[in-house]
Amino acid sequence: MKLSRRASWFLTAFGVWSVWIWVTFFKNLWADGEGLAFVHGDHSRPTAYFWIHATLALTSLVLGVMVGWVGVRALRSQRAAAARAGEAAAE
Numbered sequence: 001m002k003l004s005r006r007a008s009w010f011l012t013a014f015g016v017w018s019v020w021i022w023v024t025f026f027k028n029l030w031a032d033g034e035g036l037a038f039v040h041g042d043h044s045r046p047t048a049y050f051w052i053h054a055t056l057a058l059t060s061l062v063l064g065v066m067v068g069w070v071g072v073r074a075l076r077s078q079r080a081a082a083a084r085a086g087e088a089a090a091e
Contacts, residue, residue: 008074015068022061029053 003011029037029050037050046054 003071003074005075005078008071008078011067011071012075013071015064015066015071018064018067019061022057022064026054026057026061029057 030043032038032050033041035041037047037053039045039047
């Protein structure tokens, strides 16, 4: 399958955005001081809320990295194809 340059950049940007958003979310979840993520703020006693949201964040982070990787690979493929076309035209 061949992706357009625009789609490749979109997927790459989505991957970067996803990593940034979910890492920030997990940092905020870890720093929770309201007692939702940890029993009485004790980080050795996470609640179900913590585990559910940590699983959501991790899953979304992995999917974002995968989508971003598809975009990066498509961009690299396009660059290599353009270089080959330039070499063929020079001959």
